[in-house]
Amino acid sequence: MNAMIEADSLNKTFRIAKRRVGMLGGLRSVVNPEIRTVEAVNDLSLHVGQGEMIGLVGPNGAGKSTTIKMLTGILVPTSGTIRVAGLVPTLQRRQLAAHIGAVFGQRTQLWWDLPLIDSLHLLRHLYRVSQERYRHNLQRLSKLLDLDEFLDTPVRQLSLGQRMRGDLAAALLHDPELLYLDEPTIGLDVVAKARIREFLLAMNAEQGTTVLLTTHDMDDIETLCPRMIIIDHGRKLYDGTVSSIRERFGGERTLMVVLNDAEHAEPTYDAKGLPRLQDLPNGVHVVKAEGPRLWLSFKDSKLPSYELVAWLGARYRLRDVAFQEPEIEDTIRRIYEEGLLLSDRINK
Numbered sequence: 001m002n003a004m005i006e007a008d009s010l011n012k013t014f015r016i017a018k019r020r021v022g023m024l025g026g027l028r029s030v031v032n033p034e035i036r037t038v039e040a041v042n043d044l045s046l047h048v049g050q051g052e053m054i055g056l057v058g059p060n061g062a063g064k065s066t067t068i069k070m071l072t073g074i075l076v077p078t079s080g081t082i083r084v085a086g087l088v089p090t091l092q093r094r095q096l097a098a099h100i101g102a103v104f105g106q107r108t109q110l111w112w113d114l115p116l117i118d119s120l121h122l123l124r125h126l127y128r129v130s131q132e133r134y135r136h137n138l139q140r141l142s143k144l145l146d147l148d149e150f151l152d153t154p155v156r157q158l159s160l161g162q163r164m165r166g167d168l169a170a171a172l173l174h175d176p177e178l179l180y181l182d183e184p185t186i187g188l189d190v191v192a193k194a195r196i197r198e199f200l201l202a203m204n205a206e207q208g209t210t211v212l213l214t215t216h217d218m219d220d221i222e223t224l225c226p227r228m229i230i231i232d233h234g235r236k237l238y239d240g241t242v243s244s245i246r247e248r249f250g251g252e253r254t255l256m257v258v259l260n261d262a263e264h265a266e267p268t269y270d271a272k273g274l275p276r277l278q279d280l281p282n283g284v285h286v287v288k289a290e291g292p293r294l295w296l297s298f299k300d301s302k303l304p305s306y307e308l309v310a311w312l313g314a315r316y317r318l319r320d321v322a323f324q325e326p327e328i329e330d331t332i333r334r335i336y337e338e339g340l341l342l343s344d345r346i347n348k
């Protein structure tokens with residue numbers, strides 16, 4: 001796979017003048033302001049191949065937007081190296097612009113007072129898109145994003161979902177190979193979110209566009225990104241597939257079983273009032289019971305899930321079994337909370 005983003009050991013430190021209240025009640029001291037430094041991005045390396053869709057996840061202030069801004073050339077890294085589409089963003093920003101598109105969900109790149117179509121037209125000139133390509137792309141994007149009904153509406157009158165669709169069209173008019181999306185579904189309702197996700201999946205499948213997206217919405221990640229990077233305090237905590245995150249950090253997994261009533265008719269109960277199953281394998285516990293339904297936790301057992309089901313099947317008549325995986329959201333919260341402790345395990 002060809003590399004689209006190659007970033008190594010990125011650091012970004014902001015120096016902020018800390019305003020102190022001076023001695024003269026309320027007057028701010030402007031002489032010798034105390035300088036505070038914020039390490040927004042700390043030794044971050046990031047490699048993304050052509051055609052990948054990758055999610056960048058982290059709590060507020062983790063350094064996600066700062067990372068994207070360095071990758072677009074808007075911000076200069078304090079140290080580290082970046083190549084995007086083979087170009088150095090800060091030195092070749094103009095050439096790079098032809099290869100990338102960006103949508104910052106919190107801010108629009110459209111002109112508030114102009115009808116959407118006029119913004120798109122202006123962007124065509126900025127990006128020097130030929131008339132023919134513009135016509136072709138506008139038609140395609142209008143269809144996919146359903147822009148027709150509001151192309152003539154001033155941007156300030158658009159709903160958030162419409163505005164986001166307009167912004168996506170604006171970012172894609174010049175056929176970039178790489179699209180940065182910084183919270184593209186923020187504030188949208190479920191229908192609008194689903195529509196944006198569908199669009200992005202189709203775009204990636206049809207055009208092969210590489211996508212790097214930040215989001216706080218784990219459904220975005222689960223629908224769109226086979227791979228995710230978790231960062232906090234500017235440091236990488238995880239880089240890998242979304243599916244393996246559950247296996248490695250998922251914590252509790254539970255098996256729900258429905259036993260045949262007859263065999264469960266007169267169970268004995270433990271001190272917590274939960275029904276006792278005879279001779280459960282080591283480390284397997286009944287954690288909840290509702291009628292014939294039992295929930296078994298087996299996080300402390302070495303038993304693979306299929307063996308637990310086989311073990312139960314050999315002793316009880318099972319009417320139903322279902323595994324309950326922890327929500328990815330809970331898993332990620334755990335990773336934030338345990339932070340760097342986990343990153344040691346991740347990097348092994």
Ligand SMILES: Nc1ncnc2c1ncn2[C@@H]1O[C@H](COP(=O)(O)OP(=O)(O)OP(=O)(O)O)[C@@H](O)[C@H]1O
Pocket residue numbers: 014015016038039040058059060061062063064065066067
């Ligand atoms: N221009 C700036 N000047 C000073 N500090 C900044 C600047 N931009 C970002 N920071 C700081 O850098 C850190 C990372 O900010 P960043 O915006 O990258 O976080 P984020 O992961 O995008 O968070 P969010 O999820 O809230 O969007 C924060 O502590 C922030 O206050």
Ligand SMILES: [Mg+2]
Pocket residue numbers: 064065066182
């Ligand atoms: Mg941000």
